[in-house]
Amino acid sequence: MQNKNKNKFHVNLSSLLIGNIGDIKKVIIKEVELLSNNETFNNIIANINFIRADKTIIAKGKIRANFKIICSRCSEETVQVISSNYEEEYFPYNYDIMGFHNHIEDYDYENEIDLQIQKLDKRNFVDLSSTFENSLYSAISIAPKCKEHCKGICINCLKNLNYEKCLCKTH
Numbered sequence: 001m002q003n004k005n006k007n008k009f010h011v012n013l014s015s016l017l018i019g020n021i022g023d024i025k026k027v028i029i030k031e032v033e034l035l036s037n038n039e040t041f042n043n044i045i046a047n048i049n050f051i052r053a054d055k056t057i058i059a060k061g062k063i064r065a066n067f068k069i070i071c072s073r074c075s076e077e078t079v080q081v082i083s084s085n086y087e088e089e090y091f092p093y094n095y096d097i098m099g100f101h102n103h104i105e106d107y108d109y110e111n112e113i114d115l116q117i118q119k120l121d122k123r124n125f126v127d128l129s130s131t132f133e134n135s136l137y138s139a140i141s142i143a144p145k146c147k148e149h150c151k152g153i154c155i156n157c158l159k160n161l162n163y164e165k166c167l168c169k170t171h
């Protein structure tokens with residue numbers, strides 16, 4: 001994965017870690033592009049509220065992006081807007097910054113299998129690219145349509161029925 005604007009996905013959460021429970025940091029990330037496998041998400045706009053919880057930071061985000069699809073009915077390529085909401089919890093790299101010097105020992109989070117542990121890096125930055133990637137992928141339809149009532153292609157004469165009529169009796 002090669003993202004030329006990768007650092008735009010990095011947010012510094014130090015101020016929340018040293019702040020108080022309930023503090024909120026609002027972040028808007030705009031006009032970024034994310035390349036993932038062979039897919040490209042363009043014009044990403046994400047609104048995220050990072051909320052300081054007791055020992056973690058909760059992120060509640062809304063994200064939308066432009067995404068090129070091939071219509072499953074008529075095979076035409078079109079750009080769709082996809083959007084998704086997500087919630088994520090981030091653990092600090094080191095609890096010292098939050099004033100919990102012994103916390104790590106009594107919470108065995110390495111063994112929490114069901115919980116997807118997302119850790120901040122040493123400088124207390126979060127990298128949002130994988131979160132964005134996951135939530136955008138979850139918003140992609142398995143059988144996308146160019147429009148709600150796409151008429152598809154006639155299986156007999158192969159005309160695109162959105163543009164032309166045909167006299168076949170196959171549909």
Ligand SMILES: [Zn+2]
Nearest residue numbers: 071074146150
């Ligand atoms: Zn279509």
Ligand SMILES: [Zn+2]
Nearest residue numbers: 154157166168
């Ligand atoms: Zn036909």
